[in-house]
Amino acid sequence: MASEAGAIDPIHQFEISKIGPSINFFGNDLSLTNSALFMIIAVGIIYFLMIYGTKSKSLVPGRLQSAAEMLYEFMADTVRSTTGKEGMKFMPLVFSLFIFVLICNMVGLIPGTFTVTSHIVVTFMFALLVISTVIIYGFVTHGTHFFGLFVPSGVPAPLLPFIVLIEVISFISRPISLSMRLFANMLAGHIALKVFAGFIVLMLTAGGWVIALTPLPMAMIVALYALELLVAALQAFVFSILTCIYLNDALHPGH
Amino acid sequence: MSQKSSGPDNQDAELKARLDSLSGAIKAEMVHVTDERKAAAATTPAVGLGKAMGTGFRVTSELVAGVLVGGFLGWWIDRWLGSSPFALLIMLFVGMVAGFWNVYKIAMKPTGPGADDKTQN
Numbered sequence: 001m002a003s004e005a006g007a008i009d010p011i012h013q014f015e016i017s018k019i020g021p022s023i024n025f026f027g028n029d030l031s032l033t034n035s036a037l038f039m040i041i042a043v044g045i046i047y048f049l050m051i052y053g054t055k056s057k058s059l060v061p062g063r064l065q066s067a068a069e070m071l072y073e074f075m076a077d078t079v080r081s082t083t084g085k086e087g088m089k090f091m092p093l094v095f096s097l098f099i100f101v102l103i104c105n106m107v108g109l110i111p112g113t114f115t116v117t118s119h120i121v122v123t124f125m126f127a128l129l130v131i132s133t134v135i136i137y138g139f140v141t142h143g144t145h146f147f148g149l150f151v152p153s154g155v156p157a158p159l160l161p162f163i164v165l166i167e168v169i170s171f172i173s174r175p176i177s178l179s180m181r182l183f184a185n186m187l188a189g190h191i192a193l194k195v196f197a198g199f200i201v202l203m204l205t206a207g208g209w210v211i212a213l214t215p216l217p218m219a220m221i222v223a224l225y226a227l228e229l230l231v232a233a234l235q236a237f238v239f240s241i242l243t244c245i246y247l248n249d250a251l252h253p254g255h
Numbered sequence: 256m257s258q259k260s261s262g263p264d265n266q267d268a269e270l271k272a273r274l275d276s277l278s279g280a281i282k283a284e285m286v287h288v289t290d291e292r293k294a295a296a297a298t299t300p301a302v303g304l305g306k307a308m309g310t311g312f313r314v315t316s317e318l319v320a321g322v323l324v325g326g327f328l329g330w331w332i333d334r335w336l337g338s339s340p341f342a343l344l345i346m347l348f349v350g351m352v353a354g355f356w357n358v359y360k361i362a363m364k365p366t367g368p369g370a371d372d373k374t375q376n
Contacts, residue, residue: 169324169353177320181312230308238309 010194014118014187035122038114042103050099071099075240082244083251090247093133097126098240105186105232109225117235118186120179127175130243138250149253178242182235189228196221310361317357325350 022031049071053064061069075095079087101117108115116122138146150167151160199217203210329346333339 165349166353166356169328169350170321170357172328173317173320173324173350173353173357176324177313177316180320180323181316184316185312234305234308234312237305238312241309242313 010191010198013114013190013194016119034114035116035119038104038107038116042100042107042116045103045107046099071102075099078237078241079244082241083248086251087244087247090133090244093130094240094243094247097130097243098236101126101182101239102233102236105236106229108186108190109228109232115186115190117182118190120183123183124175124179126182126239127179130178130246131175134246134250137247138253141250142253146250146253149249174242174246178239182239185231185235189224189231193221193224193228196224313361314358317361318354321350321352321354321357322347323350325353 016033016035018031018033019037020032022029024030049064049068053068056062056065058065072095075098076088076091079091079094083090104116107113108118135146138149142148150164150171152163152167155163196217200214200221203214203217325346325348326343328350329343332342332346336342
């Protein structure tokens, strides 16, 4: 992490590196990277939590079963309250997104790990998945009526082109804001943690009375870490609730 | 069996009435419980804080994303029509308006099936 002359590079943690042999698939590089490895780890944790946790199916749940049930119930409540009963057919999609983002964020907070969601490629793919689901489902069920999403009712005719333009831009900005929020929060939080950790190293190497001040950035890291835990859970929640809100538009287009 | 006064029909009606009143009471209790749970969920400080912070994150990113998308579209139109920098300026402004419009919608529209009933046709 520390390169030359005690300088600390807070971006180094986001670098993608190959692990193991490089695999070439018809000219595409399909080697296992640290990002892919931590995705697999996250999926493994989710499998463990969901399958092993709900194995006993006891009436009075144990710790793991309780965690799995609470996650499921929480998400089911969110989907039901945002999209209504007919939105429950999207529950598998929303729950998968939620738990994958949540576990990736949480795993990324363990020192030394790689944060999958701190790369905009990953979060933008999630957002594209959500938006294409909205568009395809909207068109399949409502046909051209889906365009009613862009034409709010009760707007005077002279203003209509302008309003439609704004609605279209606001629709396009959905996947951007959805992916950017998650990526930027994870990136900024991890950089902030690394920068404060770097301060400790700098202060220790500076010597003299400055060493006495090292508990200050340490306390800051503890506080930031608590905030990051909250943000990690919250971003997963925000991501899934926005997925629900956008799916609600596909289910009931027209204002 | 021993009661000759109430025939089988009469007994059935009595049972039905009792069943109706019981299921009515259960339904009322369920509504009461879910209302209570909803109220508790809304007032729990942790949930309230989470919701508020979530809304905050949404608002910030909507504002930024609107400008970004507007700027990108403007830049693209400029490159296409060679009208630099007018389309960029106009679309940046429109994107900003779109961002504010999204924030306005977040602030004004309560989300949920209840809100749908009002807004839907």
